[in-house]
Each structure stands twice: as C-alpha cells, then as structure tokens.
Amino acid sequence: AQSVTQPDIHITVSEGASLELRCNYSYGATPYLFWYVQSPGQGLQLLLKYFSGDTLVQGIKGFEAEFKRSQSSFNLRKPSVHWSDAAEYFCAVGGVTGGGNKLTFGTGTQLKVEL
Amino acid sequence: GAGVSQSPRYKVAKRGQDVALRCDPISGHVSLFWYQQALGQGPEFLTYFQNEAQLDKSGLPSDRFFAERPEGSVSTLKIQRTQQEDSAVYLCASRTRTSGSGRNEQFFGPGTRLTVL
Numbered sequence: 001a002q003s004v005t006q007p008d009i010h011i012t013v014s015e016g017a018s019l020e021l022r023c024n025y026s027y028g029a030t031p032y033l034f035w036y037v038q039s040p041g042q043g044l045q046l047l048l049k050y051f052s053g054d055t056l057v058q059g060i061k062g063f064e065a066e067f068k069r070s071q072s073s074f075n076l077r078k079p080s081v082h083w084s085d086a087a088e089y090f091c092a093v094g095g096v097t098g099g100g101n102k103l104t105f106g107t108g109t110q111l112k113v114e115l
Numbered sequence: 116g117a118g119v120s121q122s123p124r125y126k127v128a129k130r131g132q133d134v135a136l137r138c139d140p141i142s143g144h145v146s147l148f149w150y151q152q153a154l155g156q157g158p159e160f161l162t163y164f165q166n167e168a169q170l171d172k173s174g175l176p177s178d179r180f181f182a183e184r185p186e187g188s189v190s191t192l193k194i195q196r197t198q199q200e201d202s203a204v205y206l207c208a209s210r211t212r213t214s215g216s217g218r219n220e221q222f223f224g225p226g227t228r229l230t231v232l
Contacts, residue, residue, distance in 0.1 A: 043119070090158070103221060
C-alpha cells in the first residue's frame, strides 16, 4: 500500500530564510508525487507535481521539489520565504492502479513565518 | 473559470441526524473524488466516480456513508445517523480525465466542515 510520511509537524522560519519541507513515500512502482498547500478555510492548491523526467521540478510561487528515488523522498524547497507562505503543506502520492489514481496524503507540515 | 464548489460550507448536526453534502465539480470534469480530513490530519480518500459510475468506495468508513453522482456532474455525500467521530472537513475534488491519468491535477473545493454534537 502506498503511504506518505511528513516528519515535521510544525516548522518556523524567518521571512527571507530558506525552507525545506521533508516528504518520504512508500510505493511499489514509480509514483506520481504532489505537493499541495492549504490556507485556513481554503481548499488544497497544487504547488507542483512529479511523474517522470527531470527529478527537479519547478512549481508556482517560487517552490521547487526534488525527487530522489534512492531515498524515497520528494522534499519541497524555497530559497526565500515570504510571510504569505504561512500555511499547511501536504505531500501526496498517487498510484497508477485502481481508485482513479486516488491521492494518499501525509499528515501535513504547518509552516509559520516570523517577520 | 469557476472552480469546484461545495455546500454548505459549515454544517452542525446533532448525533443521529442525517446530513447531505453537495459538490459541484468543474464543468466537464469526468473524475470526482471525496476525501475526509480530520482535525490535524491529511485528507483521506473516501470514494471515486468516473462520470456517474462509482468505481471505488473502499474508503467509506461505514455503511452509514453513501455517495452518488446520478448525472455525472453534481455529487452528494450523505451520512446517516451521524456520530461524533464523523466530525471532519469533507473535501471534494475533480479531475479532467479518467483513471490512468493520475499525473493530472485534482482540483479541490473549499470543503464542508461538519461538526456533530
């Protein structure tokens, strides 16, 4: 069964500092990997996705993520965090078999940005 | 264009009541998903529709949960005899293509926050 682990429940960074949010997945085949962001009272918004090709993917709002098969990781990064980035971030894996490629999410990382 | 919409945004129910949650997907989207997000957790899959066909309901926690999408567009998630453990945010998502296109984005609605007293 597919699963996702986000080891950091809360992270606090200063505005302008760099950010890395960790994500480890478990999946038998080549996974489809996603990062979503959720602001209070809002739905989930896709930041970026990976399914093949270049292992460094660029997303919206200046985010990027790197797929490392050997480490089963898909960490999210941003070189300089803005106060508006404060939100909850979810890593998700989507399978290629069954369930319409339903997404399995991690428990999320709550990002706080100090001004 | 319009995104995925859900109604009501907030619902308070007394234990034992039945509730119905509505999802309006993006027009033309074939695939529709329901997820349940408990407080402090990530969303968890409940069920999946391809047009009007419910192809996967493996995530529904009990037979009190029922979902339908009779005309292949609007979907309703119904919970009978609500229990306190049903309190959660219920998210709906739609996707433009069918199974096998998991690389395509799922677009999420804002969710319905259900509180069972």
